Amino acid sequence: MLPSPVGPAVAALAVNPLDASSLLATFGALGIAVVLFAETGLLIGFFLPGDSLLFTAGLLCVPGATKGPQLELYQVIPAALAGALAGAQVGYLIGRRGGRALLRRTKRKSLEEGVQRAEGLLARYGPGKAIVLARFIPVVRTVLNPLCGVLEVPVRPFTFWQVLGGSVWVVGLVLAGYALGSSVPDIDRYLLPIVGLVVVVSVIPIVLEVFRARKSRRGGGDPR
Numbered sequence: 001m002l003p004s005p006v007g008p009a010v011a012a013l014a015v016n017p018l019d020a021s022s023l024l025a026t027f028g029a030l031g032i033a034v035v036l037f038a039e040t041g042l043l044i045g046f047f048l049p050g051d052s053l054l055f056t057a058g059l060l061c062v063p064g065a066t067k068g069p070q071l072e073l074y075q076v077i078p079a080a081l082a083g084a085l086a087g088a089q090v091g092y093l094i095g096r097r098g099g100r101a102l103l104r105r106t107k108r109k110s111l112e113e114g115v116q117r118a119e120g121l122l123a124r125y126g127p128g129k130a131i132v133l134a135r136f137i138p139v140v141r142t143v144l145n146p147l148c149g150v151l152e153v154p155v156r157p158f159t160f161w162q163v164l165g166g167s168v169w170v171v172g173l174v175l176a177g178y179a180l181g182s183s184v185p186d187i188d189r190y191l192l193p194i195v196g197l198v199v200v201v202s203v204i205p206i207v208l209e210v211f212r213a214r215k216s217r218r219g220g221g222d223p224r
Contacts, residue, residue, distance in 0.1 A: 023049075024057055029075040032057055033083035039142055040166070041087030041094070046111055046142040054080060054170060058177020073178065080170045084135075088145045088162040095149025114139035118147050127153045132165035 023031050035053055038045030057080070060071040118140050121130040127148065134144040148158050 023053060024060060024071065025069050028069060029057075029071060029079040032076060033079040036080055036083030036170075037087035037090070039087065040084050040145060041090040043111060043142060043146070045087075046114065046139050050084075050141070051136075051138065051173060054173035055177040058174040058179075059181040061174075061178050062181035073174070077171060077174055080174060081167060084166040084170050085163055088166060089159065091142075091145030092149040092153075092155070092158055092162070095146030096152070097149075098146070110139055111143060114143040115147065118144040122147070122151070127157060128161045131158065131161040132168070135165040135169035 023035060027034070032053060035045070035048050036050060039048040039050045057071055057076045058073075060069060061073045061076055063070065117137070118130075118134065121134060121140065121144065124130070125133065131144065131148065134141045145162065
């Protein structure tokens, strides 16, 4: 009996976009590029799991480490870099052309808060350091790129810093996952708790920023 031609389509529809393992099992390295492009370049991708996706992809590159799909570092890292770097540049261009109204148009509270945090980063650290730091903060890395375009950060410095920050983020998380998978036997049984821990760690900067802003408001000081 011939395989059903609708099988791949059904599998794609069944994928959970919030689950890194599900995305990788369905789309592999190509999925990494698409997800990171959407998360870093398109405001609609703010909810996608960039950090856990990269870390899990690194784990899945270790031969026999997990029961999930087998990936290859030589495919994962270039795909992730392509998605993350191209996405940031497209986000910047969208901001240059769309203006601040594009960021104001969203009704999502998390995105509105992300814009405020991104503006705080830019004011506190300047464009260079803010662009690098934002790569490690969910939601902020989604809105900072178009915000830099809105604020007319020069294209060359933006490109330099986003390439630097994006490369450190991508390669660092993938290799961290690969190193852990290589050093811990039977890592598969701990995969869900580890991915959960990565998610928790990734939101720590947001929590700290919220507490810092609230403390500053109570004290009547400048939140920056």
